[in-house]
Amino acid sequence: MSADQLTKAAPSTIADSLRTLPALTATSGPQRASGTQGGGQSFLNLRNLGAVRTLTLLDGRRFVAASQFGTVDVNLLPAGLIQRVDVVTGGASAAYGSDAVAGVVNFVLDTKFEGLKGEVSTGIADEGDNQELRGTLTGGIALADSRLRLLGSAEYYRNKGILEGERAWARRGSNLINGPAGGPALIAAEDVRAIGSYGGMITTGNGGTAAQNALFRALQFGPGGTVLPYSYGSYSTATQQIGGDGVNTELLQEINRPLERAAFFGRAEYDLTDQWSVFGEASYGWSDTRYSTSTNRHLATNPITIRRDNAFLPAQLRTLLDANPQVTSLTMLRWSIEGGLADVAVDTKTDRYVAGFKGEIGGLKVNGYYQHGRTRQQTDVINNEITPNFTRAVDAVVNPANGQIVCRSTLTNPNDGCAPFNPFGVGSPSAAALAYTRGVSRTDSVFKEDVAAINLSGTLFEGWAGPISFATGGEYRKEQAQLAVDPLSQAGAFLFANPQPWAGKYDVKEGYIETVIPLLKDLPFARELEFNGAVRYTDYSTSGGVTTWKAGLSWTPVSSLRLRATRSRDIRAPNLSELFTSGRTQSATVVDPFKNNVRTSGIFITTTGNAALQPEKADTLTVGAVYQPTFLPGFSISADYYDIKINDAIGSLSAQQGVDQCFAGNQLACGFITRDAAGNISALTAYPINLSTLVTNGVDVELSYRVPFADTTNSLSLRSIISYVGKLATTTPGSPSIDRAGEVGINSNPHWRVNAQADFTRGSFNWFNQLRFIGGGRYDNTKGPQAVSLQHIKPQAYWDMRFAYRFEDLGKGAEMYFNVQNVLNQEPPYAPGDGSIAVATNTQLYDTFGRVYRVGFRFKF
Structure with missing residues (x-):
């Protein structure tokens, strides 16, 4: 993909542009998602x-990683210098x-660029x-007779985001809830709410008779x-x-998280x-x-206990307790917004330095480099409840x-610093109580990468059908x-996160050799046949x-047709996080089949x-073909079938997968589950394991046609990329294979994705149109109609459009453009997530912003 194509597809960022490609649709960015991971970064996901599993x-x-998982934030790459991807x-x-x-x-990168160019754009x-x-x-x-070449590039980006509930579809409370007896275990509904309130609510009394306890419900x-x-x-269930x-x-998380970033790049090359x-x-x-994740919340899994002598008891509640002296305490739920x-x-701050050389020895090309990169990242969970402090503070007497x-603890320890917390009503806790019960959970991360590599390439000798070429080299990485x-x-004192310290490192030594060997040339039905291989x-x-x-073959039987096939063995070793993480806590929502499919959050x-x-x-x-018919100049079609089978695939069972399995x-999955005395799930443990297999296959098709015009100032280019995923199946030890292909609810695996583009230029005017199609599919392939009422999600299509006018008399050309994404203002489909915080749609797959306008100006001298 050329930089021009990517800019027209989505002018915001390179990452957003690449997300329009069917093979990269699930690429992550600042879009809403539960949890504290991925703060503003964009990671590519092929x-x-x-x-x-995508090498960037x-x-x-x-390029040095921007996360503990070894993934590269493409927002840090010099967008102004990118020539193609x-x-x-x-x-x-x-x-x-x-x-x-x-x-x-x-x-x-365009490392030979000379001149000055820039772009400024704004959107809403x-x-x-x-x-x-x-x-x-x-x-x-x-400079110096072109022996010294200097390059510099800078980029600044700011997006103020979209606040929670700022779209009609995001205010409806779309979620799943346990259904009544005789119907599906889960039903999809709107206005689904979590039991509890911002000012606190009592679910039961404790210690009295059943009738007395129920008086407080x-x-x-x-x-x-x-x-x-x-x-x-x-209608209500347990939670x-x-x-x-x-x-x-x-209404607790932004639809688009705010982000501000900048990137700077400099390069110098000198010809010795x-x-x-x-x-x-x-x-x-x-x-x-900075973005929101949730409130400090006490649910059925971690309720507040209010003792009968609590000093903040409202008079009406105190009177009711006095009339029922057998009731010793109350159970309270509360979502605290104070x-x-x-x-x-x-x-996040990232710096990277590279020094290298290139040259020729005896007709062979040689190059090498050394790189050092470092990312420093500070992650704060702000206004995070300190659980032991809160437990002391809410027990006020x-x-x-x-x-x-005062706090009850202060009676025996007068200098404990406890400030009593009033939980009855929004705004009731004092500033001192909030200061005592809230804090900042902080993680300071440093990721480093050092790489040294050398490569040699050229022609070994002239073969019977052409030159036999090779490349070889070695790399050391730490x-x-x-x-x-x-x-x-x-x-482990906070309500959320509680990351644990850890450190880890590894080094890698690699050596390789590649070759291209022409086998046949200029023969009937063999215009060209060549072998390409690497070890x-x-x-x-x-x-x-490892x-x-x-090993691959490329065969051109006639000038208009090329056939290709590759068979390979690829690897991925566990990253630092998968090896060394000592503990990271988050909350989950689980449907428990052992308890009549009760759905429990938190x-x-x-x-x-x-x-x-x-x-x-x-x-x-991979097996494919490229066809460029002579009877239709400017037309090309390519189709490739791929089949990938990953053995010993590294992954963790999700909370729901663990319970289901x-x-x-x-029994391996059962070992991850902790239950309380009543048999209810109280906690879950997850760690990465080598799963049995992960298998995927599908077909990629690309069609392009450049319409010929007598007037060369006019052009029309048509392009379409079609992706079909036939299978995406995971097998874990002790369980049958689960195929997620065609699943567009809890995962982002539609069978069909299409990106179709029409690019028309007439003189200085350019009109670009793009259609993004996402096929329909199942909400969850593992749950039939008796398990969940939502079974199918309809296909979605989005239309993007761009107008541009080029000013040829300004330097080497300048361009003003106006872009509209999601022209028809399509809402995302109903596809609620399965987390503790409701997410009404699949944010990785569907457009959640609505219609967006951008205007920009590009220049080049």
């Missing part, structure tokens, strides 16, 4: 096999290096939000602690309800002789984002010595990560040596690393 390169060289699949590990199981995305959504500002400036100059608290009846709506006074969790040159590169980038939501702030309200956390997180040996300090290889799941992991090994087959008899 074939939805996971970003960790800059000019064929690695090559997406390579099939045998990529042997040719490009380890970790390229799904393939390689290589950003190629139809609803008046999603305000965006972007600017790039790039310059290049040749469904009492909630308004401003000032006013006691009000709580409405469970038209959810439809309508009534519950909490619409759809006509054959030898040296170069150096330096880049620096930063990004800042002090704001529990926000996540992520500040009257000090008999002076009549003041990856390091170190995460430090605050003392409270290390002690690479990779030695990991953590898991030992050999990757590829269950905490802790993820750890696994030092015993072994590398993944993928066997890949335990129910199916998988």
Whole structure:
């Protein structure tokens, strides 16, 4: 893909442009998603096999990771200098290096650019939000008789995001809820709310008779602690309800997370002789984002206990307790919004330095480089409840010595600093109580990468059908990560996150050889036949040596037809996080088949690393053809079938997968589940394991036609990329294979994706149109009509359009453009997520912004 094509497809960022390609639709960005991961970064994800299986390169060289998972933030690459983006699949590990199981995305820079160019653009959504500002400036100059070439590029980007509930579809409370007896276990509904309230509500009394305890059920608290009846709506389960006074969790997270970032890149190259040159590169980038995840919440899984002598009891509640002395305590649920939501702030800074050379020896090309990169990332969970402090603060009593309200703990430890917390009604807690019960969970991460590589290539000798060429080389790479956390997180004291400190490193040694051997040439039905092959040996300090290889044939029987096939072995070794993470906690929602499919939210799941992991090994087959008929000049069609089978695939069972597989008899999965005395799930554990297999296959088709015009100032180019996924199946030990292909609800795997473009130019005027089609499919392939009422989701199509006018008399050309994405303002389909916080649609797959306008100006001198 050329930079011009990508800019027309989506002028915001390179990552957004690449997301329009069917093979990269699931690429992540700042779009809404549950949890604290991915703060403002964009990670590429080929074939939805996971970003960790896509190798991202800059000019064929690695770029330092921006996360503990080893993934590269493409927002840090110099957008103003990108000439094209090559997406390579099939045998990529042997040719490009380890970790390229799904393939390689290589950003190629225009290192010979001379002059000055730039772009400034601004955008806004139809609803008046999603305000965006972007600017790039790039310059290049040749000095000393063109022996010295200097390049510099800078980019600034800011997006103010889309607040929670700012779209009609995001205010409806779309979610799944346990259905009534006799129907599906889960039903899809709107206005689904979590049981509880912002001011607190009582679910039951404790210690009395059943009748006495029930007297306190469904009492909630308004401003000032006013006691009000709580409405469970038209229908309720243990943790959810439809309508009534519950909490619409759809209103707790931004639809698009705000982001501000900048990137700077510099390059110098000097020709020592006509054959030898040296170069150096330096880049620096930063990004800042702050977004909401949830409130500090106490649900059925972690309720508040209010004792009968609580000093803040409203008078009406105290009177009721006095009339029922056997009731010793009350159970309260509360979603606390005082002090704001529990926000996540992520500040990331990345710098990278490269020094290298290139030249010729005896007609052979040689090049080498050394790279050092470092990412420093600070992740804060702000306004995070400190659980032991809250437990002490909410247990407030009257000090008999002076009549003041204090924490019960203060009576025995007067200097404990506890400030009593009033939970009755929104705004009731004091500033001192909030300061005592809230804190910041902080993670300071440092990721480092050092790479040294040398390559030699050229022609071995002239063969019987043409020159036999080769390339060989070696690479050494060292990856390091170190995460430090605050003392409270290390002690597990916060309600959310509680990351644990860890450090890890490994080094990799690689050597490879490639060759292209022409076999036949200029013969009947063999205009050209050539073999291409590669072998690479990779030695990991953590898991030992692995050999990757590829073998391919390219056959041109006639001038208009080329056939190709590649068979390869690719690998991915476990990344630092998968090996060394010591603990990361988040919440999950689980449907428990052991308990009549009751749906429970707020269950905490802790993820750890696994030092015993072994590398993944993928066997890949690609077979394809390119046809360019002579009777229709300008037309081309290519079709490729791919089949990838990953053995020992590394992955963790999701919360729901673990419970489902335990129910199916998988004892390994049962070991991840902790239950309380009543048999209810109280906690989950997850760690990566080498799953049995992950298999995917499908077909990619590309059609293009450039319509001939007598007037060369006019042009019309038509292009369509079609992707069909036939299978995406995972097999875990002790369980049957699960095929997720065609699943567009809880995953992003439609069978069909299409991107169709029409690019028309008449003189200085350009009109570009793009259609993005996402096929329909199942909500969840593993759940039939008796398990969930939502079975099918309809196909979706989005129309984008761009007008541009080129001013030829301004330097080397300038262009003003106006872009509209999602012209018809299509809403995303109803496809609720399965997390603790309601997400009404699949945010990775569908457009959640609505119609967005952008206007920009590009110049070049």
